Amino acid sequence: MFELEQQAIESQIKTFCAANDIPLAELKWMPIPFSGEWGISTSFFATAAAEAKAGKSKGLPVPARAQEMAEAVLAALGVQPGISHGEAVRGYLNLYFSTAEYARRVVDTVLADGKRFGAGHPKNERVMVEYAQPNTHHSFHIGHYRNTILGESLARIVQFAGFDTVRASYPGDLGLGVITVLWAYEKFYKGKEPGDIHERGQWLLKIYAEATNLLTEKENQTLEEKAQREAYEAERREMYRKWDAGDPYVRQLWLETREWSMEELRDILAMMDVKIDVWFYESEVDEPSKKIVDELIARGIADDERPTGPVIVKIDEKLGLTKEKYRVAVILRSDGTSLYLTKDLALARDKFEKFQADRSVYVVDNRQSLHFQQAFKILELWGFKQAEKCYHLAYGFVSLPEGAMSARRGRVVLFKEVYDEAIQRVLAVIAEKNPSMPESERKGVATKIGMGALAYSMLSVDNNKDMVFDINEALSFDGKTGPYIQNAVVRANSILRKAQ
Structure with missing residues (x-):
């Protein structure tokens, strides 16, 4: 807003320093924290240090010389257009804008820019924000809403700031919870599904709660009840085995019921005016993630302790840290199955290589803080420069006045x-x-x-x-x-x- 004045002041400072044989370092201006006035500040410490290194100092310590320079420059500048006053404090030159002039320029800019006021200039950098990603075969509850509204708000801010913004969702469509719904649906409810999009999604959640109840061991159960529960558990395990083996019937059942969840999710996102650009699915990165483990082992990043143990990454050791910070990360179980961390590594590679993301933001609850710290460091060890620009936007749980939500118990607010x-x-x-x-x-x-x-x-x-x-x-x-x-x-x- 005062760019022209700042350029003129910089020119005068350079002229002053040249005339006084002062080796001026680069001027780095910073905004002064608002306290009744707006202003900018720059330090002369680097210049004083450069002068001392060149053997041109006057025998003063660098801090004292920096203060002397700031005072001399302030005196040389005198009265400047748009600047109400200045001060030299501990080696810093502080310049304060005229409040009346500042207010006038702000109002003029607001009126001229309209809704684009404050927008950043286009930046040659792509940011992928990952959010709005409930597990499939459930229904969208108020906790998912917190995740989605945080992610969408961030995406809009990032986009307004001038970044090329990509909105991504990564629904979890794998795991025991999904198989639990498939098993119960196929055994008890197939052909009874409601027609409405939201009723179907909510119905899947009810099936999950009822199935979990059937499969949970209870106190004082009879031998008959125990035998029934164990039979159900065996059926569920067999369903999981068939899914893992690619059984056509089970896979089709899975895709059909997954789409019911996705239809509800897409409709809710439309209500929220959220438009996802890229959909990733956990199932799509499961197998590729296992190949990544082989690569990390081959490159000496991961240690293979199979068959007696898992595949691990000793992150602190690889980074040369003497104190434990990131701990040991397990990236593949001893039986060859992947973990969330394994799949997040595969997903990150897709983001960086297929979608050219320069930054990646993960909107995930705060229980996963260590998980993402480990993921980002493994990506760094793997050689991805984007790792330093990965960020976990954590958030807390949403509970109800009557207590915590629980999908397993069917106690959620949809x-x-x-x-x-x-x-x-x-x-x-x-x-x-x-x-x-x-x-x-x-x-x-x-x-x-x-x-x-x-x-x-x-x-x-x-x-x-x-x-x-x-x-x-x-x-x-x-x-x-x-x-x-x-x-x-x-x-x-x-x-x-x-x-x-």
Whole structure:
């Protein structure tokens, strides 16, 4: 905003230093933390150090000489356009902008740029943000919503900052949970599925809860009940074996039921105005990940302790660290099966090589912090320069006023139920407070208010903290809530329209 003034000041500083035989180092300007005034600051420590190295110092220690230089430059600059005053403090030259001029320029820029005010210049860098990735064969609950709204908010900020932004989702479509649903569906429920997209997704979640109950050992069970549970467990293991062997019937069943989950997910993302660019599936990187393990072993990055142990990476040792920080990472079990870490390595390679991502952001809950620290360091050992630009955006759990959610117990709050409830509550408020609003407009207004309320209830909480989701609080028109803020904006716009 004061670029021209800054360039003129830099030119004067260079002229002053040249005239006084001072070997000026590169000027690096930094914003001064706001405390009633805006300004910029630069240090003369590097210049004083360069002068001392060249044997041109006046016998002063570098800090004292840097302060002397800052004072001399400040005196030489005198009065500058757009600058209210300056000061030399501990080797730094601090220049403060005229508040009135700063405010005028900000307002002019805002009016000129409109909605693009603050946007960054295009950057030659691609950022992939990975989020919105619930496991398949479940339903989208309020915890998944926190993940998705955090990821989408970040993606919009990154895009606005000028980065080439790619939105990616990595649904988990493998594992015992998926097989549990397949087994129960095929045995008890095949052909009974609902037709509605969301009812089908919710139905799969209920099947999972019921199947888990059937397969869980209980206290005081009879011999008959134990035998039945063990028979069910054997059937589930056989289903898993068939899936792993590529059995056509089981694979088709898996793909069909997976698509039910994906249909619901895509519809919910559309409600949220989230558009995913790239879909990865856990099943697609499972086999490639095992080949990566072979490569890491061959390159001496991983140690193969099979058949008595797993394949591991001694990260701290490979990095030359004397204290344990990243621990030992297991990347392949002794039976040859992969882990989440193995598959994340394969996924990262695809991001970097197939999609040319320069940075990768993972929006995943905070339980996985060590997992990603290990993944990023293994990628670094593997030779990927992008590893240093990988970032784990962690977030805390979402619980309910009555306690923690549990898919296994069927105790979750589904997003679609919350969404529908939010719309109905806002429609009721509209009917009471604005009965003259045409029916054709009510649903659209209610949707914007309801979705805004839900988004604010999530984003207003520090992402690192756990949170308790209370729908009554989220939809309140009082206090620090989404509807309260939206109402304030409507009133402010009304005042502006009247002023015109």
